[in-house]
Amino acid sequence: MFTPLMLASIVVATSFAAAMVALLVLSSLPPGRRRKPGLAHADGPLEQAIFLFDDRELVDATGSARALLGSIPGEGCEWARLAGYLSQRLRGFETEMDALADRGEVELKDRSGDLRLRAEWLGQLARLTVTDMSAEGQGVLVDALSQKAQEAELAGLRETLASAPVPVWRTDESGTVVWANHAYFDCAAEQCGDDILTWPVPVLFPDLSAASDAPRRQKFGPAGDGSVRWFDCHSHAVEGGTLHYALPADTAVKAEGALREFIQTLSKTFAHLPIGLAIFDRQRQLALFNPALVDLTSAGAEFLSARPTLYAFLDRLRERRVIPEPKDYTTWREQMMDLEKKASSGLYEETWTLPSGQTYHVIGRPHPDGAVAFLLEDITAEITLTRRFRSEIELGQAVVDTVDDAIVVFSPAGELVLSNAAYDELWGVEPALTLGKVTILDSIRRWQELARPDPAFGDIRDFVASIGERAEWTAGIRLVTGEMLACRIVPMPGGATLVGFGRQRSDRPQFRRAPRSRRTEAADATESLGV
Known part of the structure; x- marks a missing residue:
């Protein structure tokens, strides 16, 4: 017969033995089977991307969730970047999030059903679980989500470069083309006269072997009777090679050619004028002059062809005694600075009486783009005649x-x-x-x-x-x-x-x-x- 005291002892001993057996069994389990506390826990064999938000402030997140946030481009807080990422893929995301506190739980899927969002309202906190259903085992693959975002961005970049209307290509250290966009392939097919191209792709601009800070103008001549085209090529050094961009420069080349022809026409016209003409650009370098200026100033055609500055030109005139002799050089320099200011505003007009007895009528006029033009006219005969009449x-x-x-x-x-x-x-x-x-x-x-x-x-x-x-x-x-x-x-x-x-x-x-x-x-x- 068991007394009540003995029965109670047996129950206590049995419970203690069962607890010890359970502890031994748990200690023998592998580490991967153990449950993790907090947000690190996830139902299923794989880790999930879980976010915990207090209003729009991120309170906690799993490692995979933070990796997903890091792969989303853009600026702003965590909620703004995550909302921008999910609203592009899940229809009605913002509306459902606004009603989450009333509904308590919301579940959204994209059109393909590959991306799923489960949002839960936990009193004052919102828990968001992002799941990639296309991942193996239908678990949460953080790497898969991050990779998917990166692949989407990569696809957009590829599409952007591929549809760019200008040739873009990349060369290795030896100058071999290792990558090119569609515009480059079109130009290469034009040059080779063949629509089918195989690697290695021909180099269209062999002079661009090294990177350069300044753009370099290159000529592109297609096969056959095609018209020649011009490009301004920009080259930037990158890891393992050089990245090149070719911007069309046909309009600029035509404009420069038209400008040269216009200048030549003006030069031929000005060559027959008895008035000396000197045009200085915005850097105050001589850009245009006519033969009469050489005769009137005795400055020399070689000196003028070297495009001297305005002050060098005036110094030359002083050396040749083709300018009123100043009392001191400092005052003369100040007068020349005043001359430039007045000419740029269109107010300079003087009569120079030279030591040789000649008289020059000098006019300074502003020109477009900050240029200044000076006109020198020999009025010695007129002055002499006027003096005689007087x-x-x-x-x-x-x-x-x-x-x-x-x-x-x-x-x-x-x-x-x-x-x-x-x-x-x-x-x-x-x-x-x-x-x-x-x-x-x-x-x-x-x-x-x-x-x-x-x-x-x-x-x-x-x-x-x-x-x-x-x-x-x-x-x-x-x-x-x-x-x-x-x-x-x-x-x-x-x-x-x-x-x-x-x-x-x-x-x-x-x-x-x-x-x-x-x-x-x-x-x-x-x-x-x-x-």
Whole structure:
């Protein structure tokens, strides 16, 4: 018979033995069969990509989940990058995530059924489990998800390069083409005249064996009678070789050719100009000049062909004494800097009187794209002629000033063009110092102020303005002082009129001989014919 005490002892001993057997069995299991705590645990034989979010902040994630995040390109927080990745593959992802707190659990699949998302609401946290159903064993393959994202990005890059309209290729250290896009293959087929190409692919631009910071222009000539094309090739050193890009440059080559032809046309046109022309680009280097500049400056064709700078050109002019000699070199340099500033704004225009006696008219004008043009014209002959005319005019004025009678000359338009000192003294005027033009009306108004009323003033006004044949006539004018003046009106060549005022030396009355009108002359002619 078992007493209650013995029965209780047996139960305790049996439980203790069972617990020990269980511990021994668990300790004998392999490490891979043990369960891992926290998010590292996953149902199934493979590790899953599990994310734990508090609102949009990542709280925890498995190693495979972090690897997946690392493979997703772009910027932003973990939730933004993961949402961008899943929303492109799972329809209605954002809407379902907004309703996750109300539903408690959401499951989404892509159209192919290869990608599955299971989202669970755990109070304040959201747990997302990403599963790749195409993986072996239908487990969560983190490497498969990462690889899939990388493969998608790689496919996009391949498609981008393959559809690029410009040739792109890669060469190894020996210069052999190891990869090329479709545009390069098309050019290679054009050059070889064969649509079927086999490796190794021909090298279209053999001069691009090394990388270069600056683009290099290359000519591409297809087989047959195809037109020649030009490319600006960019080469960049990469690991194990060089990466090349060929950008079409046909438009640039045509524009440069048209520019050269235009410059040649301008050069031929400017070659016949007697005015020296010098055009400096935005770097202030001589870009264009004509033969007249060589003759006017004596700078030498070789020196100008070397494209000197503006300051070197001006220094050369100073050496050749083709520039006004400055008092000191520092002041001259400052003047040259001021010259450049004024020329770039279109305000520079001066007359250079050279030590040799020559005179140059220099003009500075701005040109497009920051260029500056200088025009040098030899105006020595004009200046000499002007000085001669001025000397003759001054001589004639001096001669007229010696005449005792007051003389004034009016143009056909009635403007005063000449008067002598006696006229200025008689009527108290100085036409040379008067602002503006002095007309016959202004002069008559002044005469009437100092003389008594006389109809001769109106006749003089009409005579100056008349057109046609005119004859000399005289009149007497009495001043307010009582002095009598003998007025003589004489027609001059070119329609001008001379009016002279002489002081009478006797008390004999002066008779006025008025101009005969054409009607009177016609009547006299008719009477002489006996009509």
